[in-house]
Amino acid sequence: STSAAANDYHQNPQSGSPSQHQRPYPPQSFDSQNQTNTNQRVPQSPNQWSTQHGGQIPQYGGQNPQHGGQRPPYGGQNPQQGGQMSQYGGHNPQHGGHRPQYGGQRPQYGGPGNNYQNQNVQQSNQSQYYTPQQQQQPQPPRSSNQSPNQMNEVAPPPSVEEVMRLCQRRLYKDAIELLDKGAMPDRECFVLLFESCANLKSLEHSKKVHDHFLQSKFRGDPKLNNMVISMFGECSSITDAKRVFDHMVDKDMDSWHLMMCAYSDNGMGDDALHLFEEMTKHGLKPNEETFLTVFLACATVGGIEEAFLHFDSMKNEHGISPKTEHYLGVLGVLGKCGHLVEAEQYIRDLPFEPTADFWEAMRNYARLHGDIDLEDYMEELMVDVDPSKAVINKIPTPPPKSFKETNMVTSKSRILEFRNLTFYKDEAKEMAAKKGVVYVPDTRFVLHDIDQEAKEQALLYHSERLAIAYGIICTPPRKTLTIIKNLRVCGDCHNFIKIMSKIIGRVLIVRDNKRFHHFKDGKCSCGDYW
């Protein structure tokens, strides 16, 4: 039956192992049958519990002060929710405040069910801090699709195959929804789901899948945990990635690499390099791949000197003979940091004939930094080495105004004898007309009797300005904004919007209670008379 399957599914893979108190998510043994296991574990990890409850201690009379200080990592939690924390089991802290309210079970759910959530409650009851009083804390309402045990009674949970089918059809969101309906993904399915979330770059979905993962029997699987790290990295939630990483008991080299990559991808190269140091301190021997990630990290922080030092230490200290990828990695550090001259020199000084990959990489760095001439030259070199990479439909490069780098006659130019150095009269007039715009607040429109500065302040918060500011930051460039207001627009705002429409290059349509104003290119359709 369904329930039997569920129990089996949630079996703790590591139950009773000595390392349990270090586990990231102290497996709150979700199976009711395995009571002994549960009971064993609680006394095993007293610190953990007291730490989690540290924050609520003041609530109960401020005893046990030494525990209060142990709480900092998850300090963001509202102490009012302390009661919930115990119910969540160990994994709540991993999600800070974002966590959907799974564990917010009330006693009425805690009947003799064999669902893991019910077990949660039982477990919590064993905690000495658990009091009925806490149960009366207001709980956020549960949405219906978050109550799998109710669903289970109505319909059998969707099958794994269905989830996988949806993933393959790229209907990620639907697939993730099926999890809430009680689908029990297997190993492969989790792989697919993690990949999907990484593609989606949606932290919300990632967290959801991760929650289900934590409740599954695969939660100790290092491979899958590695995937979780890179998934959170993709969703640019470094905190989550690092937490998963920190709590992994059996980290392999990939875990370290993925964590470093996650840092680098999010522009935190310093932290990645720090992690590398830590890794060597742990006595782990960096391998070929490690150095690739080190170079990646150096590239995000402009650590050119460091990259070369690491390159040397790779050869000399770790006995790894550099491969093409390593050379490409160092090239990447130079190229991404904008040191293009050095990068080109580096390719030419390579101890072997550079492959097309090098020229292609260099072409991409030139394109990144906008050096068209270098880009074209590198492309020629690339195509020369590997004609299959030829680019079709390329727009020819416009000729530069002058080849003054190479023409050798620059010093002979006598143009001064012939050219007018200042402007012609008509040009000067044109220039004067084109001059820029400055906004000066017009405080006539503030009718309160306050000082000048306060008036200027008051003008800042007129609703149409706030609306425009919001519109600008959440729409693509040059999109027309329509703003509707039920009061007259004030003269200062009118001026402001006129100037704004010119600077931001958009048409702004603002309706006040009299008319529509179409602002375009620094002018308004009302002709300043309204």
Place this chain on the structure above:
Amino acid sequence: SFATQEEAAAERRRRKRRLRMEPPVNSFNRSQQQQSQIPRPIQNPNIPKLPESVSALVGKRLDLHNHILKLIRENDLEEAALYTRHSVYSNCRPTIFTVNTVLAAQLRQAKYGALLQLHGFINQAGIAPNIITYNLIFQAYLDVRKPEIALEHYKLFIDNAPLNPSIATFRILVKGLVSNDNLEKAMEIKEDMAVKGFVVDPVVYSYLMMGCVKNSDADGVLKLYQELKEKLGGFVDDGVVYGQLMKGYFMKEMEKEAMECYEEAVGENSKVRMSAMAYNYVLEALSENGKFDEALKLFDAVKKEHNPPRHLAVNLGTFNVMVNGYCAGGKFEEAMEVFRQMGDFKCSPDTLSFNNLMNQLCDNELLAEAEKLYGEMEEKNVKPDEYTYGLLMDTCFKEGKIDEGAAYYKTMVESNLRPNLAVYNRLQDQLIKAGKLDDAKSFFDMMVSKLKMDDEAYKFIMRALSEAGRLDEMLKIVDEMLDDDTVRVSEELQEFVKEELRKGGREGDLEKLMEEKERLKAEAKAKELADAEEKKKAQSINIAALIPPKAVEEKKETAKLLWENEAGGVEEADVVEMAKGVEAGGSNGQDPPSC
């Protein structure tokens, strides 16, 4: 006192990036930091921002980058710059990479004014510049002959920017300072580079040696070479310095040493790596010092060696050097031939190359050939500049072809180039000498509204008119001068006009005219005043309707909307105008005002 080299390097880098990223002091601090949910706070809002890393260029922002690249390839720089500006105020802020792309394209097309404006804009928008941005700005200021401002920016960069300079930074600065005749500062930059722990760069040394050659300081050249040699361990394997070194020896009349040096650089079994520029310098040294035969031999060898794209041994400069060499020997046909060979080597001449050859041809009375070249410019899509037209005009005058010369002048003005007063004076002089007063007058009418003329220029045309008895036209010029706010009719000029009028017996006319003008001006002024008064009244009524009467007085004064120059000091604006002047001219951009 660091345990390892890595730590020392990391510290150097961090010192630059001191702001946001705190150095990982120890793992205890670290773990606390990372577990806090909020991002690390920025302590001081005034510390410079770090530029974004490449990882920021993804998704929409990458699409924007590619769109801008496309616009640049289509040479629509105005739209590229505008779109970048507009994107700053949207949900897709351009990365610094995109901005740099636009700036680089503007620099490439010598649009210095637009470049500085965009740079000011992104600064204001808080997009942190990276090393490429700084390099572009240095280059721009040096190109418009403002080395002081470039150095000021360099100082700010070194003191404040959370970045380290690259070799390109030093190359740009040294080259720019040398070409702005500031060798001293360039030497300082070189020292600075050594202090900062950069490897010695032969290219930087070659620029410095070039500067010494320019100042005829042969000892300086040799000293620099010795210094470089020592630092590189006894042998310089980059060929760029050898050409300058040869020039140094030639200058000291040490021909033997020069040729030994030549042998060392390009002889068989030479270990020196020769680039196209390295060959150019050597070729130049040879042909300027009476060794043109040797230069020709080398030229042939170099052409054979040229194997694009892997090894580039010739470029535009090679041909220019050879053209100059041939011309110096009076072999103009060969010069033309070499010039036209360029296309076979995928080199395209620019305006300066054309000017260079045309100049040689015109000096040697080969106007027909020069005009043929002028025709080729259009075919090759190379835009002639003031120098091209001025040269052709002067040569036509020399050969007595007044009308053709005048036609060149006309084309020049019509193609939005800006010849100066001297060129205009030469034209007028020739036209009057040839008795073409009507043409002279029509050129005067064309230019008077544009060019700021001095008294001499006015007198010249007035004298010509009065000599032809066309006093009314002369008076009309004075009339227009009085109308024009930008011109002041000096006492001397008035005397001159009176004198001319006296000759025609119409002394009183000038006074009459001036009185009339005064009267009209006074009337206009009075009317203006009345209008202003009227307007004020109307406005205060408007306001009075809006606000209590007591407040009216003060408010009228304080509040108004100003349409003024954008923020950015007077100096900045000045440079922008300068730069605009340079780019508007439509030439190579290396010869902007040297004031």
